[in-house]
Amino acid sequence: GAVVSQHPSWVICKSGTSVKIECRSLDFQATTMFWYRQFPKQSLMLMATSNEGSKATYEQGVEKDKFLINHASLTLSTLTVTSAHPEDSSFYICSARDLGGSSYNEQFFGPGTRLTVL
Amino acid sequence: DAKTTQPNSMESNEEEPVHLPCNHSTISGTDYIHWYRQLPSQGPEYVIHGLTSNVNNRMASLAIAEDRKSSTLILHRATLRDAAVYYCILMGRGGSNYKLTFGKGTLLTVNP
Numbered sequence: 001g002a003v004v005s006q007h008p009s010w011v012i013c014k015s016g017t018s019v020k021i022e023c024r025s026l027d028f029q030a031t032t033m034f035w036y037r038q039f040p041k042q043s044l045m046l047m048a049t050s051n052e053g054s055k056a057t058y059e060q061g062v063e064k065d066k067f068l069i070n071h072a073s074l075t076l077s078t079l080t081v082t083s084a085h086p087e088d089s090s091f092y093i094c095s096a097r098d099l100g101g102s103s104y105n106e107q108f109f110g111p112g113t114r115l116t117v118l
Numbered sequence: 119d120a121k122t123t124q125p126n127s128m129e130s131n132e133e134e135p136v137h138l139p140c141n142h143s144t145i146s147g148t149d150y151i152h153w154y155r156q157l158p159s160q161g162p163e164y165v166i167h168g169l170t171s172n173v174n175n176r177m178a179s180l181a182i183a184e185d186r187k188s189s190t191l192i193l194h195r196a197t198l199r200d201a202a203v204y205y206c207i208l209m210g211r212g213g214s215n216y217k218l219t220f221g222k223g224t225l226l227t228v229n230p
Contacts, residue, residue: 004161006161032216034217034218036220043205043220043221043222043223044156044162044220045220046217046218046219046220049217091159093161093162095161095162095218097216105150105152105167106164106167107154107164107216107218108164109161109162109163110161111160111161112159112160112161114159
């Protein structure tokens, strides 16, 4: 199946700094990628839909100025957590669909990035 | 969005079959039934999906009720590596409906 990678796998930062998380589709092109956040012992919550070459679509309650999404190419989407605070500490996961492959109904998920804000 | 209801947790013994139920009484005619699972500290992975007919793949089988208001994910021989949270998700066709909305899922414990 298609592979999605994330970098970094974990990051620790100080409160007030910004952190960028990368999501890459390694062997397919993804016009649409999705960003999720997962707190401990909770389910995944969709944050936004990232569209290549256009603005991201944010879910209700997600601050677009705090969680900046850029989808500059068909294989890369980035999520920047700006002015991070301890409450932003979470597991961030991206996913993508391979519309050109035989598995177009599947979403392929990255391994996740664990963010800890001190 | 149509919602799904799953038991919070289930337990199984290794090498025995596991039947994970999901209720989706408000499913629409064009909603696909998708199953994903999430192993600890990993991103979710696709398991199987279907529309009306039962489906089989190398990972599992999906049995869909005739009225489509419920479905069952079947793991034929559970292994310790199958211990995960299993999510039953309805997904419509086309456009923004391709986004997945995760519920709480079922935590499957597999005993050796």
